[in-house]
Amino acid sequence: MPAIIIDGNKIAEKLQLKILKKINQRKKDGKKIPGLAMILVGNHIPSQIYVNKKRIACKNVGFFSECWHFPDYVNEIEILNLINQLNNDKNIDGILVQLPLPKHINHLKILSNITPDKDVDGFHPYNTGSLCQRTPKLRACTPKGIITMLKYNNIKTHGLHAVMVGASNIVGRPMSLELLLAGCTTTVTHRFTRNLKNHVKSADLLIVAVGKAHFLKGKWIKNGSIVIDVGINRLHNGEIVGDVDFKNAYLRASYITPVPGGVGPITVATLLQNTLEACENHHDII
Known part of the structure; x- marks a missing residue:
């Protein structure tokens, strides 16, 4: 008997609808709206497509998002400086670095410099290691x-x-x-x-x-x-x-x-979930 096809689009729509309802309630309550920062390096077409999908998804659920697009010859220090700035920016709850990065950039160093509670992709060593103990701040x-x-x-x-x-x-x-x-x-x-x-x-x-x-x-x-x-x-x-x-x-x-x-589609919806969770942890927990 043929398989049941798992429709990721339908599940993602349901997840995004739940997020949108939470955002509308946050607005009514005067609470902060989640902010997502995306960093894109180079002209890798698939990466550009993925980032654009994430920007559209953010817009659809009422998030604030901003993208920094660097040329592929960018110095690693420039990216690290931006990450440090975003780590300390209260308007930004999540930081995403679109992979892959050019070979001259150490992606592990880049990802490790994102503060774990803004690591909405779940790639920081703290979060991957803490998953073993069931205690990551955010999951991949x-x-x-x-x-x-x-x-x-x-x-x-x-x-x-x-x-x-x-x-x-x-x-x-x-x-x-x-x-x-x-x-x-x-x-x-x-x-x-x-x-x-x-x-x-x-x-x-x-x-x-x-x-x-x-x-x-x-x-x-x-x-x-x-x-x-x-x-x-x-x-x-x-x-x-x-x-x-x-x-x-x-x-x-x-x-x-x-x-x-x-x-x-589920991966994108989960990114939104993580960004909302990061926002709640930053601003709602006293």
């Missing part, structure tokens, strides 16, 4: 969003064997911790993993984030598994596809996310 957007997707579809994760294909700092590693905290028995695969096919075949819940079009074959997937495709890749003909062979995986999975329209 994509992993947090995926857990939200599962909850919205009433998918019970306790006891599932979850396989995370990909071990990046942005998705794979924080996602593996989220899965552990969600009660899964978790396997993480990476470029040195042997017999990937066998790991995939054993997965009740499969999350794929490797950045390679149709990398994971649909025939590898166990019947009835839940498939979350984080990848987004553009083919030569312009078509946007994920890391999973959707056509064949769709026939075997019980639930599956499409690309586009799956994880992407």
Whole structure:
């Protein structure tokens, strides 16, 4: 039986509507409106598209947002100086640095200089480390969003064997911790993993984030598994596809996310959630 397609756009719309209601109430109560600062470096077209989507999302829910766009030859010090300024700006509740950065810029140094309680992407070492103790100030957007997707579809994760294909700092590693905290028995695969096919075949819940079009074959997937495709890749003909062979995986999975329209919209909505949470923590808690 074909899989149920998890519509990320619909879930994101519901999340944004909840945020909009909270913002309208904040306005009535005379409370501060969340402010998001975005830093973009260079002319990487996908990054420009992502930042624009985030700006539109902020506008739709009534947030204040501002973007600083640097040329790709910018000095690292200039970015660090801006981050220091934004860390101390009471109008700004969240700071986002759009990745990837040019090779001459140390992205770990940049991300580590964002104060953890304004790190709305959840990439600061404090937040990634604190996730192990269930105490991050803010959680990474994509992993947090995926857990939200599962909850919205009433998918019970306790006891599932979850396989995370990909071990990046942005998705794979924080996602593996989220899965552990969600009660899964978790396997993480990476470029040195042997017999990937066998790991995939054993997965009740499969999350794929490797950045390679149709990398994971649909025939590898166990019947009835839940498939979350984080990848987004553009083919030569312009078509946007994920890391999973959707056509064949769709026939075997019980639930599956499409690309586009799956994880992407949820990630943006989760960024808004994190920014609102940061604002509440900065201004509402006495």
